[in-house]
Amino acid sequence: MSDNKTIPYKIYLNENEIPSKWYNVRSDMKNKPAPLVNPGTGQPMGFDDLRPVFCDELIKQELDNDTPYFDIPQEIRDFYKMYRPSPLVRAYCLEEALGTPAKIYYKFEGNNTSGSHKLNSAIAQAYYAKKQGLRGITTETGAGQWGTALSMACAYLGLDLKVFMVKVSYEQKPFRREVMRTYGASVTPSPSMDTKIGKKINAEHPGTTGSLGCAISEAVEVATTNEGYRYVLGSVLNQVLLHQSIIGLETKAALDKYGIVPDMIIGCAGGGSNLGGLIAPFMGEKLRGEKDYRIIAVEPASCPSFTRGKYAYDFCDTGMVCPLAKMYTLGSNFIPSANHAGGLRYHGMSPILSQLYADGFMEARSVEQTSVFEAATQFARTEGILPAPESSHAIRAAIDEALLCKETGEEKTIVFGLTGTGYFDLVAYQKYNDGEMTDYIPTDEDLEKSLALLPNIG
Amino acid sequence: MSDNKTIPYKIYLNENEIPSKWYNVRSDMKNKPAPLVNPGTGQPMGFDDLRPVFCDELIKQELDNDTPYFDIPQEIRDFYKMYRPSPLVRAYCLEEALGTPAKIYYKFEGNNTSGSHKLNSAIAQAYYAKKQGLRGITTETGAGQWGTALSMACAYLGLDLKVFMVKVSYEQKPFRREVMRTYGASVTPSPSMDTKIGKKINAEHPGTTGSLGCAISEAVEVATTNEGYRYVLGSVLNQVLLHQSIIGLETKAALDKYGIVPDMIIGCAGGGSNLGGLIAPFMGEKLRGEKDYRIIAVEPASCPSFTRGKYAYDFCDTGMVCPLAKMYTLGSNFIPSANHAGGLRYHGMSPILSQLYADGFMEARSVEQTSVFEAATQFARTEGILPAPESSHAIRAAIDEALLCKETGEEKTIVFGLTGTGYFDLVAYQKYNDGEMTDYIPTDEDLEKSLALLPNIG
Numbered sequence: 001m002s003d004n005k006t007i008p009y010k011i012y013l014n015e016n017e018i019p020s021k022w023y024n025v026r027s028d029m030k031n032k033p034a035p036l037v038n039p040g041t042g043q044p045m046g047f048d049d050l051r052p053v054f055c056d057e058l059i060k061q062e063l064d065n066d067t068p069y070f071d072i073p074q075e076i077r078d079f080y081k082m083y084r085p086s087p088l089v090r091a092y093c094l095e096e097a098l099g100t101p102a103k104i105y106y107k108f109e110g111n112n113t114s115g116s117h118k119l120n121s122a123i124a125q126a127y128y129a130k131k132q133g134l135r136g137i138t139t140e141t142g143a144g145q146w147g148t149a150l151s152m153a154c155a156y157l158g159l160d161l162k163v164f165m166v167k168v169s170y171e172q173k174p175f176r177r178e179v180m181r182t183y184g185a186s187v188t189p190s191p192s193m194d195t196k197i198g199k200k201i202n203a204e205h206p207g208t209t210g211s212l213g214c215a216i217s218e219a220v221e222v223a224t225t226n227e228g229y230r231y232v233l234g235s236v237l238n239q240v241l242l243h244q245s246i247i248g249l250e251t252k253a254a255l256d257k258y259g260i261v262p263d264m265i266i267g268c269a270g271g272g273s274n275l276g277g278l279i280a281p282f283m284g285e286k287l288r289g290e291k292d293y294r295i296i297a298v299e300p301a302s303c304p305s306f307t308r309g310k311y312a313y314d315f316c317d318t319g320m321v322c323p324l325a326k327m328y329t330l331g332s333n334f335i336p337s338a339n340h341a342g343g344l345r346y347h348g349m350s351p352i353l354s355q356l357y358a359d360g361f362m363e364a365r366s367v368e369q370t371s372v373f374e375a376a377t378q379f380a381r382t383e384g385i386l387p388a389p390e391s392s393h394a395i396r397a398a399i400d401e402a403l404l405c406k407e408t409g410e411e412k413t414i415v416f417g418l419t420g421t422g423y424f425d426l427v428a429y430q431k432y433n434d435g436e437m438t439d440y441i442p443t444d445e446d447l448e449k450s451l452a453l454l455p456n457i458g
Numbered sequence: 459m460s461d462n463k464t465i466p467y468k469i470y471l472n473e474n475e476i477p478s479k480w481y482n483v484r485s486d487m488k489n490k491p492a493p494l495v496n497p498g499t500g501q502p503m504g505f506d507d508l509r510p511v512f513c514d515e516l517i518k519q520e521l522d523n524d525t526p527y528f529d530i531p532q533e534i535r536d537f538y539k540m541y542r543p544s545p546l547v548r549a550y551c552l553e554e555a556l557g558t559p560a561k562i563y564y565k566f567e568g569n570n571t572s573g574s575h576k577l578n579s580a581i582a583q584a585y586y587a588k589k590q591g592l593r594g595i596t597t598e599t600g601a602g603q604w605g606t607a608l609s610m611a612c613a614y615l616g617l618d619l620k621v622f623m624v625k626v627s628y629e630q631k632p633f634r635r636e637v638m639r640t641y642g643a644s645v646t647p648s649p650s651m652d653t654k655i656g657k658k659i660n661a662e663h664p665g666t667t668g669s670l671g672c673a674i675s676e677a678v679e680v681a682t683t684n685e686g687y688r689y690v691l692g693s694v695l696n697q698v699l700l701h702q703s704i705i706g707l708e709t710k711a712a713l714d715k716y717g718i719v720p721d722m723i724i725g726c727a728g729g730g731s732n733l734g735g736l737i738a739p740f741m742g743e744k745l746r747g748e749k750d751y752r753i754i755a756v757e758p759a760s761c762p763s764f765t766r767g768k769y770a771y772d773f774c775d776t777g778m779v780c781p782l783a784k785m786y787t788l789g790s791n792f793i794p795s796a797n798h799a800g801g802l803r804y805h806g807m808s809p810i811l812s813q814l815y816a817d818g819f820m821e822a823r824s825v826e827q828t829s830v831f832e833a834a835t836q837f838a839r840t841e842g843i844l845p846a847p848e849s850s851h852a853i854r855a856a857i858d859e860a861l862l863c864k865e866t867g868e869e870k871t872i873v874f875g876l877t878g879t880g881y882f883d884l885v886a887y888q889k890y891n892d893g894e895m896t897d898y899i900p901t902d903e904d905l906e907k908s909l910a911l912l913p914n915i916g
Binding site: 016 | 468636639
């Protein structure tokens with residue numbers, strides 16, 4: 001490598017180039033995402049139906065399928081300046097190690113203490129709660145990235161935060177819990193004995209180690225039964241994808257600076273918050289017929305909602321207290337096999353991405369976790385950054401595409417989302433280092449069983 | 459806060475502004491640091507004496523008190539581009555929280571997987587070992603930052619690495635160990651049964667949990683008894699401070715861009731690698747009589763080498779296999795009290811900094827760890843970044859100085875080094891969060907006892 005590279009290793013925007021508006025990809029979708037519906041009546045939920053659960057301003061964002069841009073309030077932009085713009089990195093060292101003619105770029109969202117992109121929506125949601133004069137907010141967290149991000153945002157704004165953390169994570173990831181506590185959040189293992197639904201789940205499943213679906217139910221119950229509290233969610237929802245569009249807007253601005261046009265954009269997909277944000281402006285161009293890009297969602301083979309799920313209305317939580325969403329789903333009681341190490345374990349997928357996928361605007365593929373950690377290790381050793389297991393799904397696909405270019409000799413430009421760092425995922429890395437990591441793909445029978453419980457709506 | 463701030467939140471240099479030379483502060487010192495001496499003969503160690511232990515090029519850098527600048531090889535600059543330039547951050551949010559008229563800046567070195575500034579010297583030392591055609595290098599690590607940094611550098615260059623990790627850290631920080639393994643390093647708890655000195659220490663102190671001094675002895679033994687290996691060290695040495703001058707050079711370049719002149723520069727001090735690097739160009743100006751700055755070293759009250767140690771020749775390691783260095787020291791068998799949570803636990807101090815301190819060019823103070831974690835928590839909640847306990851010593855002093863400005867109304871400009879992140883230090887944070895953290899200041903008798911073993915030289 002030499003100094004005469006025309007593209008720097010890291011493309012940084014200036015602070016005043018941080019986008020001043022979020023982009024709402026729904027405004028360019030001909031087929032809008034299906035609305036949230038009331039599980040009792042089967043009717044779409046309106047503003048008033050959602051008010052007991054969500055903050056007012058966030059409901060407006062959730063329901064607005066038409067406004068193309070939303071101003072980012074100055075206070076949120078100030079917070080963004082503490083860790084944004086995030087760098088778009090040219091993976092020179094990885095390209096060299098692979099011997100590929102492909103040009104690989106990644107948008108790195110891990111340079112903040114939450115260790116992921118989740119902070120982009122956390123500060124927005126906390127801000128609107130504060131503006132509404134609320135005392136606090138409640139949420140759930142699994143791997144802990146979302147809970148950490150929200151605790152940082154709430155500490156900054158002086159807002160109370162109650163986090164329900166999936167019990168197995170609470171016990172296995174004490175350090176994540178401790179970061180949240182350092183930022184002043186209260187963290188309760190879920191299912192707890194503090195809520196009706198928690199008691200019920202504990203009674204029905206003694207010794208359960210919990211699930212995201214349970215924790216959501218508990219957080220919603222606490223938000224709706226305590227004065228001055230609302231519930232917030234870190235993925236899946238339209239509002240979250242709106243906030244996360246900042247990832248894609250910055251990525252596009254950085255690429256435009258150097259006249260780079262990507263051939264494909266790759267992101268990992270759990271609930272869809274990172275992928276939806278990363279691809280937003282590119283998808284907009286595609287939807288408007290201005291440009292074409294391959295857009296690839298990568299999910300774990302052990303939790304394959306896009307590639308093996310059903311596009312249907314389903315419950316968002318185990319307790320069935322939340323609205324129903326139409327999405328690619330594996331069934332609300334689907335839980336990935338115990339050997340699954342990373343995040344991306346939610347049973348459903350963002351309604352926006354689900355509609356785009358159903359309409360053929362994007363591809364999806366699933367990858368197995370040992371191959372994901374192989375890619376993660378190769379990436380760490382060449383590019384320096386120890387990636388989150390979630391992000392490493394995108395790395396796997398990017399490497400696979402780059403190796404394909406090596407075979408064909410094509411100089412394709414690949415952009416992927418490096419959503420975060422793996423500093424709190426060393427138990428999984430240890431398993432991989434010790435050769436003890438295994439793969440598990442759910443059988444057709446597994447999926448039939450969990451999909452049998454879909455509600456009969458839509 | 460508003461958008462009309464003239465100084466951005468983060469001052470980033472461009473990639474082509476990464477310094478092309480390291481600055482050697484010794485060239486401007488009238489009283490040079492005392493040379494390493496042979497413990498047997500009491501004579502200064504020359505190039506040939508040091509060759510069995512260190513790489514040739516690094517010995518030249520170690521012994522050269524006169525050359526003001528050393529070119530940074532292109533390969534090292536390319537590696538630097540993966541994580542540098544590091545941002546100089548204006549702590550607007552902390553200033554507001556403190557209500558101080560002071561202007562606070564910090565140079566943040568934690569945005570890389572090693573989580574600290576150690577990577578700056580790790581890549582340099584690994585590069586020269588590779589260039590010399592060596593098979594590998596050996597080192598010791600305590601808290602694990604240095605070992606992690608070196609494992610990243612060695613993975614990048616394809617060099618073998620054997621790390622001796624202080625046993626208590628090896629057991630209490632399995633995640634640090636796992637990062638090193640992910641980067642391909644072999645990690646052995648010290649004292650081990652793999653070396654003569656390790657066996658001896660284990661026999662004399664059954665059940666010992668080790669110390670940095672022991673681990674150094676083991677690493678040096680392995681380097682000197684295996685063909686194609688040399689030993690490298692992450693702090694204290696002159697060469698390390700030379701490499702770390704990149705921190706100060708970037709800091710100065712960023713300040714100069716906006717015409718900012720600091721009143722004081724604050725850094726935490728263990729072996730001195732960060733502090734020595736951060737202050738280098740500023741100290742150069744001070745030594746040449748061009749400018750004046752207050753320069754403040756901050757050390758733990760539980761390991762107070764500057765403030766309560768003796769300036770004398772001492773052993774660098776417990777096994778007494780290393781050369782002697784003249785430095786502020788607490789005695790080579792000094793081990794901080796078991797309740798000491800962070801790093802900065804080395805018994806000695808960089809000979810360069812020791813000479814500068816003895817000559818009155820800098821101040822030093824010690825702080826107690828509960829007050830350090832209080833500052834760390836306040837910093838995390840306002841500035842977002844969860845700081846390393848080591849770095850938080852500097853935060854404590856910076857906050858104290860800013861609060862003093864609040865009393866006096868002075869608008870002083872404070873620059874401090876934020877050496878790294880605390881993502882692998884959550885056990886300590888947990889203790890603090892649970893109210894279980896305690897302070898311990900060694901008694902005069904403690905210090906008299908450990909200082910009684912100083913060799914009779916110099």
